[in-house]
Amino acid sequence: MTGLTSHWTFRWTLRLLVVLGLLGSAWVHWVVWRDWARFDDVVGPLFVVNYVAGPVIALAVLGWHSHWLPEAAAVGFGAATLGGYLLSLTVGFFGIREQFRTEEEVWGVVTEAGCVVLGAVLLLLRWREARPQRHREGRPDARQARERRRWQHQERGQGQEQRQERGQGQGQAA
Template sequence: MTGRHSMTRPGTARGAREDAGRPAPDWPAIVLRVVGSGLLIATAAIHLDLYLTGYRTIPTIGWLFLLQVIAAFGLALAVLAIPRRPAAALLASRLAAAAGAGFALATLGGYLLSVWTGLFGFKEVRTTAGIAAGVVEVAAFVVLAALALAPAPANREAAAPAT
């Protein structure tokens, strides 16, 4: 056996020391971040389409749709871009996810209010597109709330055995 090869397998004492410096990927949180961002982008795209196809002419509602599009894209970017590591960024990541969840819930609430009683003098008609947007917003709320409430990633350095 040459000096380049080693009999130590990954996971043994030497392999554990080599891996201790690298944090373990937090796959559930990564999946929640990507899915949550995607759902926020989907709701933004739906509202952008509605804005461009006629809602921009409705007083107050048109501007609110445009504001919804901008905010949803911004929150999606924040949820996706703010890492959960290091520990200092964890709070910012949780706040971005919580803001996205609250935003999705508020958007759904605005839609339901406009269907049931009207909003700013505008009464929405229930459509398949509206129901689909509502489902997307509920899914965004669930995913982003789960991300905001997810436990902090485990610290591998603390878990590694001292040698």
């Protein structure tokens, strides 16, 4: 397996794991919504948003892999959902207090943490791949920069010599 093939395989493995995290989180929210959240006026609709948004973002992560936005959306989805759950464990979330006792809660934390961590790794890989290209295109290498400075210095020196010659020539004529 070549380096390019292994890099491609690694990225697609990460991408598929992020998709599984998004779909797993959506499934957890569907199950919990059917269990009790549909009876809550505030948290119920938020669970609906999560079990609809999870598959939509998953499709974007699979289909729009040339852009960073789906990966950032996966990180944001996981962070927001995990943050809401952590609030419900500590201070409460719109009157809901969780206690981390059910399998759904465990799977929710695992899938959402996977979205955050693996999505962040995909974003980091994308950033690292883009960075050298910007460096090569936007900034000259050190040798080119030295040559350009030497050339500019030589031109400045010639310009000063010409001005001095003109000044000396004018001084003699006056």
